[in-house]
Amino acid sequence: MEEKTAKKLTVKGLLKALLVVLLILVIISLIIFFGGKRNTKDNAVIKGESDTKSLVVYFSQADVVDLDKTDAVSSASMRTDNGGNVYGNTEYVARLFQQATGADLYSIQTNRLYYKTYALTAYRAFWEEKFNTRPKLTGLPDNLDQYDTIYVGFPVWWFNAPMPIGSFFEEYDVNGKTIVPFCTNQGSGVDSGYELLKEGCDGATVKEGFNGNDTSLDEVTNWLKSQGYITEE
Numbered sequence: 001m002e003e004k005t006a007k008k009l010t011v012k013g014l015l016k017a018l019l020v021v022l023l024i025l026v027i028i029s030l031i032i033f034f035g036g037k038r039n040t041k042d043n044a045v046i047k048g049e050s051d052t053k054s055l056v057v058y059f060s061q062a063d064v065v066d067l068d069k070t071d072a073v074s075s076a077s078m079r080t081d082n083g084g085n086v087y088g089n090t091e092y093v094a095r096l097f098q099q100a101t102g103a104d105l106y107s108i109q110t111n112r113l114y115y116k117t118y119a120l121t122a123y124r125a126f127w128e129e130k131f132n133t134r135p136k137l138t139g140l141p142d143n144l145d146q147y148d149t150i151y152v153g154f155p156v157w158w159f160n161a162p163m164p165i166g167s168f169f170e171e172y173d174v175n176g177k178t179i180v181p182f183c184t185n186q187g188s189g190v191d192s193g194y195e196l197l198k199e200g201c202d203g204a205t206v207k208e209g210f211n212g213n214d215t216s217l218d219e220v221t222n223w224l225k226s227q228g229y230i231t232e233e
C-alpha cells in the first residue's frame with residue numbers, strides 16, 4: 001500500500017516537473033520571439049548616381065543586429081571591400097548591384113533588432129517563417145512610384161526569403177513593375193524566395209534571380225548585361 005502511494009507520488013511529481021520545464025521553454029520561446037532591442041538605426045533611401053528608375057532593396061542580418069561592423073570582420077556573414085569597409089553578405093552584393101546600375105539603394109530593417117547570437121536569430125526566424133509573419137519595419141520609403149525595376153536582395157533564411165521581405169512588399173502596390181531577386185546563402189538557391197516574392201508582388205513580373213555568393217562587380221555587371229537590365233557601353 002505504502003509502495004503504491006510512493007509510486008503514484010513519483011509519477012505525479014514527474015509530470016509536474018515536465019510541465020514546469022515545458023512552461024519555462026514556452027516562456028523562453030516567447031521572449032526570443034517577441035524580444036530584441038528597438039532599432040534606432042538610420043535607414044533612408046540612398047540616392048544612386050544615375051536616374052535609372054530602379055531601386056536596389058535588400059535585407060541583410062548585419063543591418064538588423066546591434067553590431068559594430070568594425071568588430072565583426074571575422075564573421076562568416078560579413079564581407080570586406082578593397083577599401084576595408086565591412087558589409088553584411090547580402091548588403092555587399094546589393095552595393096555591387098547599385099554600382100553596376102546606378103540605382104537607389106535601401107536597406108529593409110525591422111523595428112525590433114535580431115540577435116547577435118546565430119542560434120537566437122535562427123530560432124526567431126524559424127517561427128517567423130513557420131507562422132508566415134510580417135515583422136514590423138522601420139524607416140520605409142514614402143512610395144516606390146518612381147521605380148520601374150526593383151532589385152531585391154536577401155539571405156536565404158530557412159529555405160525561404162526572410163519574412164521582412166514580405167513585410168516590405170505588403171506596404172506598396174508594385175503592379176506592373178519588374179522584380180529582380182538576388183540572394184546569398186549557404187547552399188539553398190535564389191529560388192528559395194520565389195514564392196514569397198510572387199505572393200507579395202501582386203501584378204509585378206518576378207524575374208529569374210541571381211545567386212550572389214562570393215560574387216564580384218564584374219560578375220554582377222555581366223549578369224545584368226546578359227539579362228538586358230543594363231546595356232553595353
Ligand SMILES: Cc1cc2nc3c(=O)[nH]c(=O)nc-3n(C[C@H](O)[C@H](O)[C@H](O)COP(=O)(O)O)c2cc1C
Pocket residue numbers: 059060061062076077078088089090091118121122123125126154155156157158159160184185186187188189
Ligand atoms: C536564421 C538563418 C537561417 C538560414 N537559413 C539558411 C537556409 O535555409 N539555407 C541556406 O543556404 N542558408 C541559410 N542561412 C545562411 C545565410 O543565408 C547566409 O549566411 C547569408 O549569406 C547571410 O547573409 P547576410 O549576411 O546578408 O545576412 C541562414 C542564416 C540564418 C541567420
